[in-house]
Amino acid sequence: MSAKQPTIKEIAKRLNISISTVSRALHDHSSIGLRTKTRVKELAKELKYEPNQAAIFFQQRKTFTIGVILPFLSELFFSSAISGIEDVAVKSQYTVLLGQSRDDANREKHIIETMKKHRVDGIIISISKHTTNYEHFNRLRQSGIPVVFFDCIPNMTDIHYVACNMVSGTVQATSFLLKNGHRVIGLINGPEKLYASKQRQEGYQIAMSKHRLKYDPSLIVNSDLTKEGSRKAVKELLEHKRKVTAIVTFNDYVALDAMQYADAQQVAINKDVCFVSYSNLPMVEYLKYSPMASVEQNPYLQGQKATEMLLELLQKKEEDQTDNSSYKIIIDSHLVEYKQ
Structure with missing residues (x-):
């Protein structure tokens, strides 16, 4: 003993x-x-x-634990975001409790309930691409636990969030292709109800309008972001009645799936059809095929700012400060061109 x-x-x-x-x-x-x-x-x-940490936490009514929920921990984008979250949290002596929704809305709800039971002080979340009902977020806020959304955010009012300017990023991506002589440009977008998909569509329309080109909605194809979904989307664009010479894809993973399919159809990548994407994943430029350019979404910075925002909300809560305003940070995106 x-x-x-x-x-x-x-x-x-x-x-x-x-x-x-x-x-x-x-x-x-x-x-x-x-x-x-x-x-x-x-x-x-x-x-x-x-x-006795348990006694200290009970006395202070806090656990110094932040819950973080992401779609997939294995994705480079989110691993970079986690680094930003942890770097800020550790400096403030907070522990980070991680959970992955795997893009499953029900799993996301379950993780939130589990984190509530573990008495996390606050939650940072990038929502599942299949989350369309936001009731569990409303219940979470009603329970008094501060929530900060980042990257993939719900289409809700009065929320705290950090996001990248995807409208501006899409304008840059589409304009890059237009300046390189392309006039028939397809867009492989994400799920139709996803807020990020609406932002990309808006940016695409703005870019076409700026260059005095007619907006053709049939050139926008939605994908569920799976490999099969992305291949179906690029197939539809390659078979379009208008000859598509360039495609903007939802992210680098979608671009890789689309390029792989196009290559199998004897399409010369970035010659017959050029690709531009989002995320600027470090691995992309080392592969056989890569997009001509990719929109940098600054995941590390998003993670940092989301954590700083949550800690500020927790501090105000501890000091019993009444503040019903919503905190919002929009980070500028920029296009990164790759050497071909």
Whole structure:
């Protein structure tokens, strides 16, 4: 049987001082003199005393834990975002509890309920591409747990979020192709109800209008973002009655699936049909085929800003500050051109 862990009560008894004095001394409270602090800390070290975190959390009504829910932890985009989240959280002595929805709306709901039971102080989330009902987010906010959305955000009002300017990014991507002489440009978009899909469509329309070209909705094909869905989308564009010479894809993964299919159909990549994408994944330029350019969405910075925003909300909550305003940060995107 292991030895009994020393307690604050034991330290107080040995030094003949109150338990509250020991607690304040261990936390460097200004009301405790240097000599007492030194005696308490030396004895605590000698006894190998470790604070009871559960008791501390109960007293402070916080667990110093942030819940983070992402579609897929394996994606390079989200692994970069996690790094940004953890770098900020660790500096503020917060622990990060991770969960992946795997783009499953029901799994997303289950993870949220689990994190609530574990009493996380707040949650950062990039929602599933299949999430169209937002009731679980409303319940979460009603429970008093601050929520910050990032990257893939719900089409809701009065929410806190960090996002990349995808309208501007799409204007840049489409304009890049137009300036290179392309006039019939297809767009492989994401699920129709996804907010990010609407932003891409808006940017596409703006770019076409700026170059005084007629907007053709039949050149926009929605995909469920699976390999099969992306291949069906590019097949439809390649068989379009108008000869498509360039395609903007929802992200780099969709671009890779689309290019693989096009290559199998004897289409010369970035010659017969040029591709532009989003995400700027580091691996893309090392592959056999890569898009001509990709929109940088700054995942690390999004993660950083989302965590800073959540910590600020938690601080205001702790100080009982009433603030019903919504925090919003839009990060500029920019197009990165690749050498062909």
